[in-house]
Amino acid sequence: MIRWITSGVAVCVIAALMTALNAPAGERPAIAKLLKALNASGYPSAMQPPEFSGFTVDGQRVSLDSLQGKVVILNFWATWCLECRPEMPMFERLHREFGAQGLSVVGINAREGATAVRVYAKELGLTFPLILDPRGTINAAYGVIGLPTTFLIGRDGRPVALAIGPRDWNGEPARALIPALLAEPVVSKGTR
């Protein structure tokens, strides 16, 4: 009888551990605290970010599927957006610092041409991919109605956070959040 109870407890502990590991990254206390400090909202576990595919100004094709297993910062922006401008060098710094560890910073432009985006990128020295969205289809799929809007996607492909408006992406909470998300296990698409 005691053996049954012990094994029952063990099964419960394993089940609880598996549930905890399967929980969205944003629900882990340490990450939730950082999201709160960054004033970013979380997501219910059932939500998935919409798939997208687009071309950068250099003609490189980038899709969400191609970023599988990475932590993704998806920033929606435009050259005319004054509040977007101070964020760009901060994203560039994160891209350079954490890119090799599995962070992908991706900018999605809002309905502008390649020339305007190319000039802007050169002026600010941006080297992370800037995707063109001339018809605004990616912006619409993500429900973006104001700029800047930034999404954080975890290594498991699930959305972690949404930040509407500018943030200090080189501040303490953001700089602690990125390594915490990079430390999360990579989950293949089939086992999400």
Added chain:
Amino acid sequence: MADYSKFEALNVQILGISSNIPFSQKTFADSLKLPYPLLSDAPELKVIRSYGGLNQQWDMTTAQRWFFLIDLRGIVRGQWRGSTNDVFPSEPILKAAKELAPKH
């Protein structure tokens, strides 16, 4: 949204229903700090279709910007049609809701 508290005082529950997926609705709702829920009718669009509000434009099927006022017994008491780009005034809906509100 400015009149939300007036609807709330009348015990009127506001619900927004659209053809968008929950993910994009969350961005929209957070952007506008909406105090009421948005419901997704994607992908079947059953509710929008049953209210006759499908809007086929180019390659997209969306919901018409219509408003329905439903009473406590589930009977539709009012219907208003707004255009996609204009702000629809809440006064006529508020007036109809006041007339439906239980008298004390």
